[in-house]
Amino acid sequence: MASTNATSAADATPAADAADAADANKPSEPVARDVAQYRDDTKTFEQWLFLVTDEIIRANPTKMKPTGPHIGDHTTRDWAPRSRLVVQFRESVPSYILPTINSAIETRKKVYDLYKATEGNTTHEDRQHLFFIQSLTTSFNILGGREWVRKREARRQAAAAAAAASQDDGWTDASMATKKSRHHTGVGHSLAGTEPVIETIAKSTKNFQLQLYYRLYIYFLGFILGPAFNAHGAQGPRRHYKGFYTWSGNPSP
Numbered sequence: 001m002a003s004t005n006a007t008s009a010a011d012a013t014p015a016a017d018a019a020d021a022a023d024a025n026k027p028s029e030p031v032a033r034d035v036a037q038y039r040d041d042t043k044t045f046e047q048w049l050f051l052v053t054d055e056i057i058r059a060n061p062t063k064m065k066p067t068g069p070h071i072g073d074h075t076t077r078d079w080a081p082r083s084r085l086v087v088q089f090r091e092s093v094p095s096y097i098l099p100t101i102n103s104a105i106e107t108r109k110k111v112y113d114l115y116k117a118t119e120g121n122t123t124h125e126d127r128q129h130l131f132f133i134q135s136l137t138t139s140f141n142i143l144g145g146r147e148w149v150r151k152r153e154a155r156r157q158a159a160a161a162a163a164a165a166s167q168d169d170g171w172t173d174a175s176m177a178t179k180k181s182r183h184h185t186g187v188g189h190s191l192a193g194t195e196p197v198i199e200t201i202a203k204s205t206k207n208f209q210l211q212l213y214y215r216l217y218i219y220f221l222g223f224i225l226g227p228a229f230n231a232h233g234a235q236g237p238r239r240h241y242k243g244f245y246t247w248s249g250n251p252s253p
Helices: 002-010 014-024 029-059 076-088 097-119 124-142 145-168 174-185 195-231
Strands: 237-239 245-247
Touching: 029 076, 029 097, 029 124, 076 124, 097 124, 097 145, 124 145
Parallel strands: none
Antiparallel strands: 237 245
16 A cells, blocks of 8 residues: 555656646646645545555456556556446445546646646646546546536536525515515515514404403303203302303302
């Protein structure tokens, strides 16, 4: 594994070292951050790919082609054949690998476009950027990158559609409800501040209903239970002059 890290870091190509040295000499701080980003992403991808495919080669020596890849062949040109080994032997691809490769590709493209705009596309460094972008893209597609992109775009479209539907549904959005209320009632001013009045009216209505239910309940008890108490000579309710029933010490005649 030590040889893996050492070879991976050097990228096993003098051209890669030259490209990285050119990147380091760029004065722009945003570009420097992008360079550091795609280097980290590429290293993460390489370490996983070389580790898992070396294990495949060790476990299946008779199934390997004479042309390789071989254990210890850790160069950029080995990315594609090693990615095919992962697919051939159905090794699972961790969920972070495809996003990491995609990040490396997009950041490389960003830096390449900047260099191309400022220096033209004939420099050796720019050609090396294209080489890395193409190599990363090849491995990305072999490992299922196209399907990953399709699913990501489908999720984005679904989220955008849900957000648009939520905005169109005015009754689930307070601001849209206010706008619709102004449109239908012709009220041009803000409706803010009416909530306490509405709440007071609701409470008053609820209290009135409770009082009404209480009176009906008392009337019902007097109507049903009054004759029964009077028939048995027990103390029963007497009708009050305002229509209520009150308990009396003597039964009704």
